Amino acid sequence: MFALVDCNNFYVSCERIFNPKLKNKPVIILSNNDGCVVALSNEAKQLNIPFGSPFFKIQDIIKKHNVFVFSSNYELYSDISFRVMNALLNFSPDIEIYSIDEAFLSFKKFKQNSLTQYCFEIKNKIKKWIGVPISIGIGKTKTLAKLSCEIAKKNPDYKGVFNINECENIEKLFKEIKVEEIWGIGQKQKDKLNKRNIYTIFDYINSDDNWLKINLTIIGLKIKYELKGDICFELNEIPQPKKSIVSSRSFGKDVSNFFELKEAISNYTTIAAEKLRAQNSVTKNISVFIATNRFKKDEPQYANIYTTKLPIATANTGTLIKYAIICLEKIFKPDYKYKKAGVMFTEIISKEKIELNLFEEKNFNDILKEEKLMNVIDKINEKYGNNTIKYLALGLNNLWKMQRNQLSKRYTTNWNEILEINC
DNA sequence: TCTGGGGTCCTAGGACCC
């Protein structure tokens, strides 16, 4: 049996832990740069604020209904997420952390009824220990657990836990749920299915295998079997190292100046390189992209990406910044107003697998020295805060930086702010 | 004025090999 644990309105719930005033009030959380709505409390959903809507377009509703607004506080959310996941380990050692606010658990020796009871216990304990409300869905496969969880969230009668195995009339249930509710079926697949008169889960599990495979790929076919209770997607307990790492941001203002762009790219490269080292990897490839504001239709548009192969795979911030800037020089065109830029590492391998290049002067000793330096920098920055030590290329002013005007305190990770809350 | 960021997997088609 699988259970999917999903934190309710996660970002909002994190804010509410430290700010009881927000209870039962409409609350929204904005994306980076205070751009779009990325999380809503139930009260905010009832005001019909759409998920993903641009902040500037909903000012009227915000003012009229006194909606509380916050910038994304990822330091806080990551830390709360870590605590929730750790707490879940008390209930099953078999856990897959699926996203910042979701985890699959698997259970081997439970009887149906007792498992439902057990999940209620999990829900209550997580609320008590950490203060985050959760919903849990139970099923024979991950797809069914995910579906159950959606049902648990939508019907208050279930009080946050739904076990699809206990459903008395599964056929009736499957006839009521539309295909787009299925995990893995998006807009495009929904359109294809509807065109073939497949509208509900019931239709889906009775559709032709061959047609499904040709039109919705092997994944579409696996989903069908998962819905019928055959496991096709296993629990991935061990987090795999990332195969690609991206760091990108929209700017707080338009940027035309090459030097500012260079600063931004150097910053993003630093962030991505830190992630690379954290998983003991190196990259063979680096891409840099820049783009103007696609929403400003009346302004000249330009977007481009340049990829380069590195002579030796590396995770050295200095080397990566050097190549990132070479990439930037290839695509930079003056006189455009840039709104977004980013850095991408795509061919990532374990650092144990570095191969030396015949034509490079570096040897293994050089590489070990570089690695030691990076380790020291990472440790200092971890202890004393981001960018305590940084490359000068990152710049000192960073006028292009994103805006986070509504940021709450880093209640759990910043010592000064912890003192503040306790006082 | 103001529109996010970071991932994964799959497939088709091209290049290349014998």
Place this chain on the structure above:
DNA sequence: TCTGGGGTCCTAGGACCC
């Protein structure tokens, strides 16, 4: 007139997820 068959690897782009 008539131009094979089978395989691998790589990449770009699409679709999906949170």
